[in-house]
Amino acid sequence: MTSSYMTELQPPQKVLLGPGPSTVHPRVLAAMATPVMGHLDPAFFQVMDDVCEMLRQVYHTNNKMTVPISSTGTGAMETACANVIERGDGVLIARNGYFGIRLGDIAERCGATVHLMDTPWGKPVDPNMLRDELKKHPGLKAVGVVHAETSTGVISEVKELVDVIHEAGALAIVDAVTSLGGHDVRMDDWGIDVCYSATQKCLGAPPGLAPISLSEAAMDVVVKRESKVQSFYFNLKDLESYWNQTRAYHHTSPINMTYALRESLRMMMEEGLENRIQRHAKVAAGLRAGVEALGLKLLAEDGARLNPLTTMSVPDGIEDAKVRRTLLNEYDIEIGGGLGEFAGKAWRVGLMGESARERNVFALLSALETILSKEGYEVAFGASLSAAQRAIATFDKD
Amino acid sequence: MTSSYMTELQPPQKVLLGPGPSTVHPRVLAAMATPVMGHLDPAFFQVMDDVCEMLRQVYHTNNKMTVPISSTGTGAMETACANVIERGDGVLIARNGYFGIRLGDIAERCGATVHLMDTPWGKPVDPNMLRDELKKHPGLKAVGVVHAETSTGVISEVKELVDVIHEAGALAIVDAVTSLGGHDVRMDDWGIDVCYSATQKCLGAPPGLAPISLSEAAMDVVVKRESKVQSFYFNLKDLESYWNQTRAYHHTSPINMTYALRESLRMMMEEGLENRIQRHAKVAAGLRAGVEALGLKLLAEDGARLNPLTTMSVPDGIEDAKVRRTLLNEYDIEIGGGLGEFAGKAWRVGLMGESARERNVFALLSALETILSKEGYEVAFGASLSAAQRAIATFDKD
Secondary structure (H helix, E strand, O other): OOOHHHOOOOOOOOEEEOOOOOOOOHHHHHHHOOOOOOOOOHHHHHHHHHHHHHHHHHHOOOOOOEEEEOOOHHHHHHHHHHHHOOOOOEEEEEEOOHHHHHHHHHHHHOOOEEEEEEOOOOOOOOHHHHHHHHHHOOOOOEEEEEOEEOOOOEEOOHHHHHHHHHHOOOEEEEEOOOOEOOEOOOHHHHOOOEEEOOOOOOOOOOOOOEEEEEOHHHHHHHHHOOOOOOOOOOOHHHHHHHHHOOOOOOOOOOHHHHHHHHHHHHHHHHHOHHHHHHHHHHHHHHHHHHHHHOOOOEOOOOOOEOOOEEEEEOOOOOOHHHHHHHHHHHHOEEEEEOOHHHOOOEEEEEOOHHHOOHHHHHHHHHHHHHHHHHOOOOOOOOHHHHHHHHHHHHHHHO | OOOHHHOOOOOOOOEEEOOOOOOOOHHHHHHHOOOOOOOOOHHHHHHHHHHHHHHHHHHOOOOOEEEEEOOOHHHHHHHHHHHHOOOOOEEEEEEOOHHHHHHHHHHHHOOOEEEEEEOOOOOOOOHHHHHHHHHHOOOOOEEEEEOEEOOOOEEOOHHHHHHHHHHOOOEEEEEOOOOEOOEOOOHHHHOOOEEEOOOOOOOOOOOOOEEEEEOHHHHHHHHHOOOOOOOOOOOHHHHHHHHHOOOOOOOOOOHHHHHHHHHHHHHHHHHOHHHHHHHHHHHHHHHHHHHHHOOOOEOOOOOOEOOOEEEEEOOOOOOHHHHHHHHHHHOOEEEEEOOHHHOOOEEEEEOOHHHOOHHHHHHHHHHHHHHHHHOOOOOOOOHHHHHHHHHHHHHHHO
């Protein structure tokens, strides 16, 4: 009997238009495959410094504590909560999607007394509603909000939310997993205290690392906490020693993933952060126009739509999973299905990082036209493509 | 001004003879650099299944729950503790080095009432001493032991320790970070309940994943626990759904690291696990003979010496850091310094995975002879080399 592991790995080439991972550029893959060095080798310290310096630029921050966590984004979410929260601390989580729910779950596991403020899926978090809610719960330690809700495709106005959170004297924890590198994230200007992300979305590296940045005020809270952080692995005080100070061993860094992140950030610096963000905006405009021309409903409220991730309704009578399977198997295109209350009802299309290319908009729309038509959905062939073209051309003129 | 990140990554080629990461074979690096696919792509599920099947062979287990955790080894240590332990549970940690201390620290952060049993550094954990100690603490939930203490180079007799732990009715948590793939680890035969490791040592992949295996009895405890696991990221019940059952999304898997692990395990299957373990034994025998011929003291008790990692004393009058710096800068060889009470007093030499090659033994010994001689230490040139040669030749005959 031969087992499948006996054959060489030959992963299929897919166009990754799901909610992450996004396509990784060959330069990044090549950097990742360069020889391993030790995590305490001074040559690696230089790689670490390079990564931190570029991450600070992407976050628009001077925060010394700006490092990649050795996990995926969910681990960074946990890092944020575990370090800031002590048992019994009051915390409010503004939930308007799946990742807000996850943030509340994690805060609770970290021992917080969690207050929840729910906003319907598809809508951004309202600063006025948050202000009213915070008045009911004085003395909170922190408030968690999701900048870019990957489950709904909604972007919330973080600057305004942070102002409201600071009025209430709490720390602002911001999830920027799907926005960092694809939208403006201005850590210092907006006064964000803790902000985390992930490598496999707009940053263009494979999944496996998760950047986090903490303001001095937030690090002060972490350093002065009375109880031990419940997680050893995610303990930021120790991680700061390794990344910024004495280079003291904490855990063995994922060396090659750090190489990959360095190269993907270098590519972002070459392109220019503003250009990168504009590229995300342009292709998203094209996609949205095409999707609407197809007659699908965009699920994020107008004016609060993410560029890196677009959500749309699955048309009545169309089987969600079948369409996605056909896209993946016959067109080599991956898109995402709905999560939570959107399960079975939504498609999530990511145009992030290296995947945020015009050609991918047209590849997806033309495939969707064909597949939906075969499934009995009425399609005017080419309509979505020309709508996308017009939107992109208009974007270029503006 | 040009910043260092503006230049292309050109990591130096080092011979990695520290306590990990070990050298990674070009085949593994190449597999890691193949295109990213989605973490919910059925093609990736096959990669996951391949990895789990091979890990079961390396662990000598039929445990369904045998998966790589998306972290380095310390994260797997935390996974073991966070899932098994509920607040107030009694736990005993047998400490005979730095990683035993870490295990106790993590168990405490997970809410355990921790009892500590200390054994001097350099000695293995004594089953009789453990039996006596366990009698003083009836009703413990779990006992943690380190199979291969990476700080001291000591291997403990896990089978006997597990028997004693089971006599006391507790679960046996075993740290096999430095032994898996370099020594026999017989999960099922020895009755280990929870056993974790890491990819960057004897398994021959880069750092960034950490295999863990749980017996059915241990998973039963995890599934039936009353309180939530304090870590969302390391929650094994959810991870089981993703790895073994419904493929439900939990977090975005580190895709390319999983490719790398698959290829490194494939190479182990090709070589044969027994051959791999013998290779580690042979080169370690050569190194130990050479080190003793150099007049350095081996710090692990005779009969309890690890093969993948050898510890030796820094000779009087010799400056630890200077020798290691010279090795790294002039000979491109990395070895490790001492941790904890061995800091400044010990060198730790890893011959693990792809680094466990005869040529590395001779490269290191000849460099050490030269460097130590220049530092004023009396050296009979070639003596350590011929001692190593003899030991290896004897090993081959036996």
